[in-house]
Amino acid sequence: MKKIVSLAAATLFSLGLPLSSFAQENPKIIRLAFSGAGTGGKPASGGSFLATAHQKGEIEKEFEKDGIKVSWTFFVGAGPATNEALALKKIDFATQGDLPLTVARSNGLRTRIIMKGSQFSRNYIVVPTASPIKTIDDLKGKKFAVQKGTAGQLRLNRVLEKFGLKESDLKVIDMNDDSAKAALSTGDVDAYITSSTDLVSRGLVRRIYKIDDPKVNAPSQIWVAEEFETQYPHIVQRVVNALVRTAAWASEEKNREEQYRLWAKTGTPYSDYKEDFKGDQMRDRLNPLLDEYYVSSLAKSVAEAKQFRFTRREVQLAGWVEPKYLNQALKEQKLEGYWDEFDAEAKRKKAGAAK
Numbered sequence: 486m487k488k489i490v491s492l493a494a495a496t497l498f499s500l501g502l503p504l505s506s507f508a509q510e511n512p513k514i515i516r517l518a519f520s521g522a523g524t525g526g527k528p529a530s531g532g533s534f535l536a537t538a539h540q541k542g543e544i545e546k547e548f549e550k551d552g553i554k555v556s557w558t559f560f561v562g563a564g565p566a567t568n569e570a571l572a573l574k575k576i577d578f579a580t581q582g583d584l585p586l587t588v589a590r591s592n593g594l595r596t597r598i599i600m601k602g603s604q605f606s607r608n609y610i611v612v613p614t615a616s617p618i619k620t621i622d623d624l625k626g627k628k629f630a631v632q633k634g635t636a637g638q639l640r641l642n643r644v645l646e647k648f649g650l651k652e653s654d655l656k657v658i659d660m661n662d663d664s665a666k667a668a669l670s671t672g673d674v675d676a677y678i679t680s681s682t683d684l685v686s687r688g689l690v691r692r693i694y695k696i697d698d699p700k701v702n703a704p705s706q707i708w709v710a711e712e713f714e715t716q717y718p719h720i721v722q723r724v725v726n727a728l729v730r731t732a733a734w735a736s737e738e739k740n741r742e743e744q745y746r747l748w749a750k751t752g753t754p755y756s757d758y759k760e761d762f763k764g765d766q767m768r769d770r771l772n773p774l775l776d777e778y779y780v781s782s783l784a785k786s787v788a789e790a791k792q793f794r795f796t797r798r799e800v801q802l803a804g805w806v807e808p809k810y811l812n813q814a815l816k817e818q819k820l821e822g823y824w825d826e827f828d829a830e831a832k833r834k835k836a837g838a839a840k
Contacts, residue, residue, distance in 0.1 A: 509719050514554040517544065518579040520567045520635075522559035524752025525663060530559060531748025531758060532680075533603040534732040534771045535580050535707060540747040547727040553720075561661055565634040568594060577713040578724060582636025583703040583786035584795060590787075590805065591796040595711035597807040598783075599725055600773040602705035605831075607697045607761055608640065611690040612676045613669055621648045621694055627675035629655045630665035634795075636703065637678055639786065642793045643701045644678075644694070652793075681753065682760045699831035703782045714807075722810050729773065729814040733823065736768040768824060775808045777834065778827035 519536070523529040530536040538544055545555045558576060560566035564585025570576045571594050580602045581589075589596065612618045618627065621644065631638050645651060658674055666681070668674040670689050684690040696702060707728070714721050735744055741762070749755040762770060783802065790796045815821045828834040 510717075511551055511553055512577075512713075512717055512720060514556055515544065515548065515720065515724065516556050516558065516575065516577045518558040518560060518567055518570060518576040520560055520564040520579065520581045520585065521662070522561045523750070526559075526561050527750075527752050528557065528559045529751040531751045531753055532606070532761070533580065533705065534728065534735040534773070535602055536751075537735045537744055537747060538728055538731040540750065541731065543727045543731045544724060547723055561663075563632055563635045563661065564588075568592075571596070571710060574710075574712070576710065578707065578709050580705055580707050582639075582705055583783070584636050584639040584790055585634055586706065586708070587787050587790040587800055588634065588796055590800045591790075591798045596708040596805070597711055597714050598706050598708045598775070598805055599721065599807055599810050600707045600728060601775060601779050602707050602773075603770060604704035604772055604778070604827075605697075605699055605765065605770055606680060606702045607695070608678050608680050608702060609692040609696065610644070610676055610678055610694040611669065611684065611692050613672050614688060614691050615672075616675060616691075618675060619693060621645070621650070623693075624676055625650070625654050627655060628658055628673075630658050630660040630668055630674040630677045632661050632665075633657075633659045636705075639703075639789060639793070639795070640696065640701060641678060643789065644696060680757070680761055682757050683754050686756065699778070700782070700785065703786055704779055706779075706783075722813060725810040726814045726817065729811065729818055729820065732771055732773045733818070733820055735771045736824070738767060741767055772824045772827075773811060774824050774826055775806055775811060776826040777829050778831050780806060781829035 519530045521530060530539065539557055548555060558570070560570070564581050567576070567579050567581055568585055568589045571579070571589060610621070618624060629641070631641050642652060645654070660668060660674070662679070665674065665677045666679070666684060669677055669684065678696070685692065709721050734740055745755050745758040748758050783806070787800045787802065826834045
C-alpha cells in the first residue's frame with residue numbers, strides 16, 4: 486500500500502500538481518468570529534443564520550467525527566476588532582458589516598466573501614424621551630453616539646447625506662452598543678442608531694427616524710480568510726454546507742419562534758427580534774444568496790467608503806466574491822431556487838421555491 490501511495494504522490498509531483506490533490510489535510514481547529522457580542526459582552530449573537538448555527542452547534546456537528554475543534558469569538562470591538570484579528574491570523578471565518586469589510590480590503594487584508602449573512606434589517610435613530618429633538622435637522626451640533634469603523638458609521642453618513650448634512654455637523658462620539666444605550670438612558674448623548682426596541686418599551690428613548698431602506702441598511706456577509714481557503718478548500722465547502730442547512734432551517738416559518746428564543750440568549754429581549762422581523766418572511770431576511778442585490782450593495786459600500794473618506798486606497802471587487810461553495814451546497818442539498826433572488830434595486834427578481 487505504501488508503494489502505491491508513493492507512486493501516486495510521485496505521479497502528481499511529475500505532473501506539477503500539489504500533493505493536496507491526492508490527500509487533503511485538515512486543520513486542527515476552525516476559528517469563527519462575530520463582529521459584535523451580546524448584551525454586556527455575552528459570547529452570543531442573534532438575527533442571522535450564523536448565530537443560529539452557533540446556538541445549535543451545527544459547525545461542531547459537521548466536524549465532530551474528524552476531531553476538528555471549532556472555536557467562536559465575539560468581538561465587543563465589532564468590525565475593527567475583527568480586522569485586527571484577521572491581520573494577526575487569529576480567525577478563519579467571520580461575519581462583518583460593510584464598512585470594516587471594505588476598510589480591511591483597502592488595507593490589504595485578503596478575504597473571500599462566501600455567503601450573504603442577512604439582509605433587509607431595520608434600524609431607528611432614537612433620542613432620550615425628554616429630548617426636544619424631533620427631526621434629523623435638529624441633530625446639528627448634538628452628541629451622536631456611533632461605533633466608529635463599523636457599518637453603523639457608514640449608515641449614519643448615508644442618512645445625513647440624504648438630509649444634506651455631514652458628520653462634521655454633529656458631535657460624533659465613539660461608543661459601542663452597550664455604552665451608547667447607557668449614555669442615552671442618562672442623557673449623556675443625544676442620539677444613537679439602533680434596532681433594539683428595549684429602551685423604547687421601557688420609555689427611556691423615542692424614535693425620530695426609521696431606517697428601512699435596503700440601500701441604507703446594507704446586507705452583512707460571511708467571509709473566509711484567503712489563506713485558509715487556499716489551504717483547506719474542502720473544509721470551506723463543509724462549513725458552507727453546514728451553514729446552508731442551517732439557513733434553510735432558519736428560513737422555515739415554523740421555526741421562527743424557536744429561533745427568537747435562541748437569539749434571546751444574547752441578552753437582547755425576545756420581543757426585540759419579534760418586532761424587528763415583524764411582517765417579513767424569514768426566507769427573505771435570512772437569504773444567503775450572493776445575488777445582484779448583494780454585489781451592487783458591496784460596490785456601493787466600497788464607493789461610499791471612499792466618498793466619506795473612510796478609505797483612501799482603491800478597492801477592487803474582482804476575485805473578492807466567491808460563490809462556488811454556496812452554489813455547490815445549494816446543488817447538493819437540492820436548494821437551488823429555494824431563496825428568491827433580488828436585483829440591484831432590492832426588488833424580487835427571480836421567484837424561489839413555492840412558499
